[in-house]
Amino acid sequence: MSNELLRVTDLRTYFAAGPDPAKAVDGVTFSLNEGETLGIVGESGSGKSVTAMSIMRLIPNPPGKIVSGEIIFSGKNLLQLSEAAMRRIRGNEISMIFQDPMTALNPSFTIGNQIAEVIELHQKMTSKEAGKVAVEMLKMVGIPEAEERAKQYPHQFSGGMRQRAMIAMALSCKPKLLIADEPTTALDVTVQAQILNLMKKLQKELNTSIIMITHDLGVVAETCDYVAVMYAGRCVEYSDTVTLFDNPLHPYTWGLLASQPNLDSKEKQKLKTIKGNPPDLRNLPLGCNFAERCPHAQHICFEKEPQLSEIENNHLTACHFSKEWLSSRGEVS
Amino acid sequence: MLKYIIKRIIGLIPVLFCVSVVVFVITRVIPGDPAAVMLGPQATNEAVEALRIKLGLRDPLLVQYGRFLMQLLRGDLGTSIAYNQPVLDLILDTFPNTVLLAASSLLIATIVALPIGILSAVKQYSIFDYLSMTFALVGVSMPVYWLGLMLVLLFSIKLQLLPSIGMGSLSNGLGDILSHLILPSIALATIPMANFARITRSSMLEVVRQDYIRTARAKGLSEWKVIIKHSLKNAMVPLLTVMGMQISMMLSGAVLTETIFAWPGMGRLVVDAIEKRDFIMVQGSVMFLAFIFVFVNLCVDVLYVLVNPRISYDNKGGDSSGA
Ligand SMILES: Nc1ncnc2c1ncn2[C@@H]1O[C@H](COP(=O)(O)OP(=O)(O)OP(=O)(O)O)[C@@H](O)[C@H]1O
Numbered sequence A: 001m002s003n004e005l006l007r008v009t010d011l012r013t014y015f016a017a018g019p020d021p022a023k024a025v026d027g028v029t030f031s032l033n034e035g036e037t038l039g040i041v042g043e044s045g046s047g048k049s050v051t052a053m054s055i056m057r058l059i060p061n062p063p064g065k066i067v068s069g070e071i072i073f074s075g076k077n078l079l080q081l082s083e084a085a086m087r088r089i090r091g092n093e094i095s096m097i098f099q100d101p102m103t104a105l106n107p108s109f110t111i112g113n114q115i116a117e118v119i120e121l122h123q124k125m126t127s128k129e130a131g132k133v134a135v136e137m138l139k140m141v142g143i144p145e146a147e148e149r150a151k152q153y154p155h156q157f158s159g160g161m162r163q164r165a166m167i168a169m170a171l172s173c174k175p176k177l178l179i180a181d182e183p184t185t186a187l188d189v190t191v192q193a194q195i196l197n198l199m200k201k202l203q204k205e206l207n208t209s210i211i212m213i214t215h216d217l218g219v220v221a222e223t224c225d226y227v228a229v230m231y232a233g234r235c236v237e238y239s240d241t242v243t244l245f246d247n248p249l250h251p252y253t254w255g256l257l258a259s260q261p262n263l264d265s266k267e268k269q270k271l272k273t274i275k276g277n278p279p280d281l282r283n284l285p286l287g288c289n290f291a292e293r294c295p296h297a298q299h300i301c302f303e304k305e306p307q308l309s310e311i312e313n314n315h316l317t318a319c320h321f322s323k324e325w326l327s328s329r330g331e332v333s
Numbered sequence B: 001m002l003k004y005i006i007k008r009i010i011g012l013i014p015v016l017f018c019v020s021v022v023v024f025v026i027t028r029v030i031p032g033d034p035a036a037v038m039l040g041p042q043a044t045n046e047a048v049e050a051l052r053i054k055l056g057l058r059d060p061l062l063v064q065y066g067r068f069l070m071q072l073l074r075g076d077l078g079t080s081i082a083y084n085q086p087v088l089d090l091i092l093d094t095f096p097n098t099v100l101l102a103a104s105s106l107l108i109a110t111i112v113a114l115p116i117g118i119l120s121a122v123k124q125y126s127i128f129d130y131l132s133m134t135f136a137l138v139g140v141s142m143p144v145y146w147l148g149l150m151l152v153l154l155f156s157i158k159l160q161l162l163p164s165i166g167m168g169s170l171s172n173g174l175g176d177i178l179s180h181l182i183l184p185s186i187a188l189a190t191i192p193m194a195n196f197a198r199i200t201r202s203s204m205l206e207v208v209r210q211d212y213i214r215t216a217r218a219k220g221l222s223e224w225k226v227i228i229k230h231s232l233k234n235a236m237v238p239l240l241t242v243m244g245m246q247i248s249m250m251l252s253g254a255v256l257t258e259t260i261f262a263w264p265g266m267g268r269l270v271v272d273a274i275e276k277r278d279f280i281m282v283q284g285s286v287m288f289l290a291f292i293f294v295f296v297n298l299c300v301d302v303l304y305v306l307v308n309p310r311i312s313y314d315n316k317g318g319d320s321s322g323a
């Protein structure tokens, strides 16, 4: 097995505004090995971005605060580092790309300048050397005429080109971990595929681990080794990608899978949606967060909160009935 | 870039033409007879009439305007009736003093307002933010006249620290001029300072919640660098517009300040000319000021383009594309 790079244990990040805090992330646990890709999936508002920003320690405070948990990265607990030590990690060992490449780049500086900035900051290079590396990075992400392009401003780039530039910027210090928060959501389909392929290719070259945040299970199937499914701030299921698709053990994951179009299936299925809405993060239910919407919910689901536990090897779920789902494997669909 | 500037300069010609018409009409409709004022109450009717003819006041208005325009094109602003000297010479004697006053006010306003505005935005809703924005609100509504008098009362009369009138003289050293400059500069700087602080705060608040600021933080930049480099440059764009407007307003606002502090600037010259019904002087100096205004605005627009790469030189400095 390869080495573990990141382990997040019971992370809780709350946003305080008014008397009850919004529990945006409320007990997230997962781990990620070197060179591998972890997908984080879940509905809008389930806390995916907040998880990512918590790892970067960039939660705006106030109102946000990481109230408990551990984030072990390369053997260090990030939550115990000083702000200065954390700054040396950001952009250097852990970097991030964002959903909307149209707004994630500063309109007032050239692309080359923005890439060189992060290199100069972390690599002890002069700005001239950093500028050269920036051009090399642009070449690496497949931007033609990189020397010329580096002198241009973001508004002169198309959306796909900007995302390539973002990737160049994020990878310019050869980070151990790249967090991609819905990197392709804002792009059209052909460009999406190009960006994903580029990320996979560069991941191999640099042996970078990736956290791929998405709500597109197609992207997960294509790129991820492991998947964490999030619901209302909790990690409800965690396993390797094949197991998750073949043998999901949480009713929410079933709903998620059923709501995705499946091109492989022979018969044309109607897409199912999960009925109801996620709970109010300021006023979470006593028992399982998903119980309200779960077709299989029993008494206990409304009374006791299920804990995330290992059901089979490296397959964790937070459902009172996971064991039963496992033993009746094949009967449930 | 050069093409853009030339285009803008050509665009200014009709503006200045319109201004010349307006100035001409206004100076002719102001009540009061310059000839009568100049000669005093004892003058005979014949003498006054003779002077009117000499000044060209009896010619048809169109002829008078034609003469004014031809002079303007030659860069001649006419000869002052009251001082019997070329208007341009009188202006050039006093205008540098006004520029000195306006520039030092602008400097004070900017130096004070920028950090306050930035800090208020960074520490939004803090006590500092509330206090400074309260002061800014008081500042914009401060009557310059009252403020000027209070400053004189406090610093010149009570504390006897600073001179209250005049400009001092370079022969007494630079310090003499500077000490004379302080009070009028503060008086003139107050309103723009309050304005700058408010604009800086609001545009910084707008900028710091942009995605690219999150990107800058994710790069590992220090908060200082995020604010000064990544936020301020973007926040400067609206600030520059306001500054351009304020510069023009300060040059005209200087009239009041110059009167209070007896500062030998162009504002006082104009006030004086109006009192003496020296319409040649008035129309000449207003034309001159109009020229300065459009010039300042042109400079601001050029700066605007330099700060904001999304405005291309060719689209007339208009909208930004691709928001
Ligand atoms: N700065 C903030 N202040 C207050 N609440 C916040 C803040 N940022 C996030 N939240 C709350 O945290 C919750 C989770 O948000 P998050 O952005 O992580 O969702 P997400 O899973 O990334 O959704 P999406 O798919 O829409 O990006 C949301 O309910 C949101 O209201």
Ligand SMILES: [Mg+2]
Pocket (backbone or CB within 6 Å): A048, A049, A050, A181
């Ligand atoms: Mg998100």
